[in-house]
Amino acid sequence: MAHHQHRHRRRDQKIQNLPQVIVLLPPGCFKFLESGYSHKFHFLKAWESQLPLDQFLSSHAGSVQAMLSSANGPLISAQILRMLPSLRLIVTTSAGLDHVDLLECRRRGIAIANARSVFSEDVADMAVGLLIDVLRKISVGDRYVRRGLWATNGDYPTLGTQLGGKRVGIVGLGSIGLEVAKRLEGFGCIISYNSRKQKTFTPYPFYSDVHELAANSDALVICCELNEQTQHMINKSVMLALGEKGVIVNVGRGAIIDEKEMVHCLIHRDIGGAGLDVFENEPHVPQELFTLDNVVLSPHAATNTLGSTMALYELVVANFDAFFSNKPLPSLVVNN
Numbered sequence: 578m579a580h581h582q583h584r585h586r587r588r589d590q591k592i593q594n595l596p597q598v599i600v601l602l603p604p605g606c607f608k609f610l611e612s613g614y615s616h617k618f619h620f621l622k623a624w625e626s627q628l629p630l631d632q633f634l635s636s637h638a639g640s641v642q643a644m645l646s647s648a649n650g651p652l653i654s655a656q657i658l659r660m661l662p663s664l665r666l667i668v669t670t671s672a673g674l675d676h677v678d679l680l681e682c683r684r685r686g687i688a689i690a691n692a693r694s695v696f697s698e699d700v701a702d703m704a705v706g707l708l709i710d711v712l713r714k715i716s717v718g719d720r721y722v723r724r725g726l727w728a729t730n731g732d733y734p735t736l737g738t739q740l741g742g743k744r745v746g747i748v749g750l751g752s753i754g755l756e757v758a759k760r761l762e763g764f765g766c767i768i769s770y771n772s773r774k775q776k777t778f779t780p781y782p783f784y785s786d787v788h789e790l791a792a793n794s795d796a797l798v799i800c801c802e803l804n805e806q807t808q809h810m811i812n813k814s815v816m817l818a819l820g821e822k823g824v825i826v827n828v829g830r831g832a833i834i835d836e837k838e839m840v841h842c843l844i845h846r847d848i849g850g851a852g853l854d855v856f857e858n859e860p861h862v863p864q865e866l867f868t869l870d871n872v873v874l875s876p877h878a879a880t881n882t883l884g885s886t887m888a889l890y891e892l893v894v895a896n897f898d899a900f901f902s903n904k905p906l907p908s909l910v911v912n913n
């Protein structure tokens with residue numbers, strides 16, 4: 578056998594002895610993780626395989642104990658989990674867990690570790706950015722300049738709206754919501770919030786009913802998680818309560834808002850505007866929104882900064898390291 582074939586075989590054997598981590602779709606900037614840690618873990622990359630997904634999964638069914646998943650990946654459904662009978666850990670690069678069948682994980686005893694609050698500040702920055710953009714029409718102005726309209730039509734004609742003094746209702750006062758509140762206080766906004774339970778550590782006024790929060794707010798910032806209770810929680814009646822000058826910012830999940838109703842409300846000016854980083858059926862965004870200047874659209878990018886991506890991958894690796902050496906997981910969220 579030729580010398581280089583020996584070398585190849587030795588390398589392949591070495592890779593095969595590494596702990597295996599199955600990945601269905603690459604999370605954002607997976608290349609950082611791969612280039613930094615391929616010597617420690619053998620990433621089984623479903624999207625690069627020639628095999629259909631079910632065959633790929635069954636070909637690794639006996640051995641794979643750990644999976645890396647992400648908010649933009651496929652649903653980790655009971656059906657997928659059933660094809661991986663040895664799976665004991667899912668590490669997700671997201672804070673949200675709405676893409677994982679939690680019941681099936683519980684039944685199977687599969688633990689879940691998440692991104693913890695690694696990018697809460699980035700997401701809060703994005704929420705504030707979207708709110709300012711909707712109110713001050715930064716993206717509209719950008720389009721005006723780029724299209725050459727400033728030079729041909731003269732000064733930009735539209736007045737924006739002040740941020741200071743606005744009553745902002747935060748929906749979900751977790752680590753992201755708190756960062757949003759902290760930032761917007763600095764802009765002179767008046768903060769109140771809705772969440773499952775009143776928080777004892779904050780003096781912000783609490784509304785147990787999101788409809789009532791909307792009726793008393795100029796803007797709603799959606800920062801909660803998507804689950805059965807929050808799905809379509811922002812419905813038509815909440816939007817009508819927010820009113821024709823009201824703005825919605827969503828950095829949570831698209832399905833927390835009834836998107837069809839929101840599009841209708843935006844077109845008919847039942848609400849004043851929206852800044853959206855998330856959508857019900859990503860990457861598909863309702864076409865009707867493309868022509869509306871009171872809407873700012875962002876491609877689920879609130880977490881995308883270099884700094885937090887690096888911190889995130891350190892956390893991801895720390896979880897896999899802990900798992901493969903039987904130590905407590907640093908960002909365990911669901912302990913089954």
Ligand SMILES: O=CC(=O)O
Pocket residue numbers: 648670671672673674692880
């Ligand atoms: O969408 C991103 C996340 O859940 O962290």
